[in-house]
Amino acid sequence: MTLSALRRRRLAWLALTASLLAGLMALFALWHWELARGERDARQHAATRLNFYASTLNAELSRFQWLPELLARQARVRIALGEPGASPAATAPVTPSYQPDAASAAAPLGSSSDLNQHLRRVARASGAAAIFLTDRDGMTVAASNFDEPDSFVGYRYDYRPYFIDALARGRGEFFAVGNTTGRPGYFVSAPVLGDEGQPLGVMVVKVSLEALEDTWRQAGETVLLADANRIVLLASRRNWKYRALEAIEPQALDSIRAQQQFRGAPLTPLSRELEDGSLVLGDNHELAASKIVPLPTAAMGQRYLDESLASGPLGWQLHFLMPLRPLYIQARNVVLVGLAVILGLAMMALWMRERQARLGLIRREAVMMREINERLEERVAQRSRELEATRDELVQAGKLAALGTMAAGIAHELNQPLVGIRTYAASGGKLLARGIASAATRPELTARAAESAASNFTRISELSERLADMIRQLRVFVRPASQQxxxxxxxxxxxxxxxxxxxxxxxxxxxxxxxxxxxxxxxxxxxxxxxxxxxxxxxxxxxxxxxxxxxxxxxxxxxxxxxxxxxxxxxxxxxxxxxxxxxxxxxxxxxxxxxxxxxxxxxxxxxxxxxxxxxxxxxxxxxxxxxxxxxxxxxxxxxxxxxxxxxxxxxxxxxxxxxxxxxxxxxxxxxxxxxxxxxxxxxx
The missing domain is CATH 3.30.565.10 (Histidine kinase-like ATPase, C-terminal domain)
Structure with missing residues (x-):
C-alpha cells in the first residue's frame, strides 16, 4: 500500500471518528434541549392548571366568608346566649328560600329548639357541612346536626384557633379534622357580641372540601393543598393526606397537637427518596427537601415536576405535580429520531462515498477499456489489412494453383472450337478444290463453291475469335478480382x-x-x-x-x-x-x-x-x-x-x-x- 493510500485511509478514519463524536454531542445537546423545552411547556401547563384549581378553591371558600357574621347578628342567637335586650325584629331570613317550619314557629324565639332548627335550615340552604354556636367558654349550645349521633352540642371547642381568633380578632379561620365527626373541614367563625359589644359566644360554619377533592381526583391529575406547616390538607391521592412535605419543627408540632388539628394523625414526613430511587424534582431540578414526595404504588419509579401557587387563607400552597416520564419519553423519541437521521445521513454518506468510488472505478475501467479497445482496434485494423492482403494473395495464388485443375477444362473448352475450325477448314479446302476443278467446265459450280468456302472461312474466323475470347477470359480469371x-x-x-x-x-x-x-x-x-x-x-x-x-x-x-x-x-x-x-x-x-x-x-x-x-x-x-x-x-x-x-x-x-x-x-x-x-x- 502506498504512502498516499495510507494517508487517505488515516484521514478517512479520523473523519469517521470526528463525525461519530460530533453526532454523539449533537444527540446529547438535542436531549437536553428537548428536556428543557418539555419542562418549559410542562411548567406553562402546570401554571395554567394551578390558576384554574386556585380559582375553584377560592370560589368555594368565599361562598361562606359572610355567613358566620350574618348569623351572629340575629336576635335569636343572642337570646339563646342570654342577651335579654335582643329585639326580635332584628331576626331576618338568611336566604330567599328560608321559611320557618311549624316546629320552629311554635317554639319560643331564642330557645334551643328554635335555634337548632334555624341553624339546620340555614346549613341546608347554604350548603355548609355544619353550623354551630358556642358560648364564651367554647361550649356548643346549638348546632345544625343537633339530632345526629355525632352532634356538636355539648362539646367544648375553646382550644380551636377559630374560637380563639374570633374572640380575639373578630374573625377566625382554621382547617382541621373534626374531633367529633372525624371529617375534615374548613372552619370560619365570627363572634356574637352583646348590645354593649361584649362577647357572648362564637358562631362557627364548617365547610367540607371533599367534593372539591373528588373533582381533583376525577381529573386524573396530581394536585395537593398544603398549609403553612407543609402538611397536606387535600390531595388527589388519598394516601398523601395529613403527611408532611418536610420535617415539622417541634414547636409547630406541639401547637398542632394542642389544637387537635388532625385528630391524632401521625403527620409523618414524606421520604426524600424512595426505595426504588424515584424522586420529585423542584424548581431548577434541585432536589429540595420541600419538593420531594413519595409516590403511590401505581406511580412507583416516576419523577414529578412540582409547581406551586399560594392560594386560600392561612398561607396555604396549592401544588401541581407533573410526571417527568412523558418528558423523558418525548426527549428519547426526539433523540431516536435524531439518531435515525444521523444514521440515515451516515448511510447516505457511505453510499455516496461508495458510489463515488464505484463511479471512479468505472471511469478508470472505462478509460482503460477505451485504451484497450483503441489498441485492439489498431491491431484489428492492422490485422485486417494484413489479412486482406494475405487473402488477395491467397486468392490469386489459388487461381494460379487452380490452373492445373482447369487445364482439363480448358482443353475441354478449346476442343470444340478447334474441331469446328478443322472441319470448316477441310470443308473449305474441298470446296476450293471442287471449284477449281469445275472452273473450266461449269463456272456456276465454281461460284457456289467459292461462296461456300468463304462462309466456312467466316465461321473459322468466328471460332478463332471465340478461342481468343476464351484465352482472354483465362487472363481475366488470372487477373486479381479487384481489377474487374x-x-x-x-x-x-x-x-x-x-x-x-x-x-x-x-x-x-x-x-x-x-x-x-x-x-x-x-x-x-x-x-x-x-x-x-x-x-x-x-x-x-x-x-x-x-x-x-x-x-x-x-x-x-x-x-x-x-x-x-x-x-x-x-x-x-x-x-x-x-x-x-x-x-x-x-x-x-x-x-x-x-x-x-x-x-x-x-x-x-x-x-x-x-x-x-x-x-x-x-x-x-x-x-x-x-x-x-x-x-x-x-x-x-x-x-x-x-x-x-x-x-x-x-x-x-x-x-x-x-x-x-x-x-x-x-x-x-x-x-x-x-x-x-x-x-x-x-x-x-
Missing part, C-alpha cells in the same frame, strides 16, 4: 451467342428452345466474357444430358427417334423471374434465370457434390466434371449464385442462375452509404 468492375449487360444477346455457338448440336437434337418467358430487355450486372462462358456451359450441360439420354435409348434398342426424350421431343426452356416476384441474393433486388430441360435429371446422390471438381455423370473420356465447378465459380465472381432447383416443370434438371441487376447494385450502394453515415437518403 461489373458492367450492365443485356442478357438476351449473351444467350443468343451461346445458342449460336451450340447451334449444330441444337439442330442435331432437333431441340425446341422455349424463350417466351425471357424478355429481351433484361439487364444484368457482370462481365461479358464470363457471362457468355457461363451461359454456354449451362446450355451445353443440358444438351449433354439430352444426348446422353438418346444414346442410352439407342443402346437399349429403343424405337424412339433421335431427338426424342422420355417426354417427347427434346425441350430447353429459358425463363426470367425478376425481383420482387422472387427474392434475390441476400434479400437484394435482382433476378433469376432458370434453365430447364426434359432430360433424365440429376441423381439425388450427386446433389451434395454436384459443384465439386471432377463430378460428372458422363462416360470416361467424354467429360472430366469441370463444367459445373467452373460455372459455379464464374457465377460467384459475377456477384451471383448458381444452384440446382428442387424440381423442373419439364421433368428434367433445372438450374437457377441468380444475377444482380442495376437496381440491386444501386440498393447495395445505398445500404453501404447508410452504414457509413445515417441521415443520407437511399437510392432505389
Amino acid at each position: 468492375a461489373p458492367v450492365a449487360l443485356a442478357l438476351a444477346p449473351r444467350i443468343d451467342f451461346a445458342l449460336e455457338l451450340l447451334a449444330e448440336r441444337v439442330t442435331a437434337l432437333d431441340l425446341t428452345v422455349e424463350r417466351e418467358a425471357l424478355p429481351r430487355d433484361v439487364i444484368v450486372m457482370g462481365e461479358q466474357v464470363r457471362l457468355e462462358q457461363l451461359l454456354t456451359n449451362l446450355i451445353r450441360n443440358a444438351l449433354d444430358a439430352l444426348e446422353g439420354q438418346v444414346h442410352a435409348q439407342q443402346a437399349r434398342g429403343s424405337d424412339e427417334l433421335l431427338g426424342e426424350s422420355r417426354d417427347g421431343p427434346a425441350r430447353l426452356r429459358l425463363s426470367w423471374q425478376a425481383w420482387p416476384t422472387v427474392a434475390s441474393l441476400e434479400g437484394q433486388p435482382g433476378g433469376c434465370l432458370r434453365i430447364e430441360d426434359n432430360g433424365p435429371g440429376i441423381d439425388p446422390a450427386l446433389r451434395a457434390t454436384l459443384f465439386d471438381p471432377f463430378t460428372t455423370t458422363r462416360e470416361v473420356g467424354e467429360g472430366m466434371g469441370m463444367g459445373l465447378f467452373l460455372s459455379y465459380g464464374m457465377a460467384r465472381d459475377l456477384g451471383g449464385q448458381l444452384r440446382l432447383a428442387d424440381g423442373s416443370a419439364l421433368g428434367g434438371a433445372c438450374f437457377e442462375l441468380w444475377l444482380r441487376t442495376p437496381a440491386s447494385e444501386a440498393t447495395h450502394a445505398a445500404d453501404g452509404t447508410e452504414q457509413q453515415g445515417s441521415g443520407q437518403q437511399s437510392v432505389t
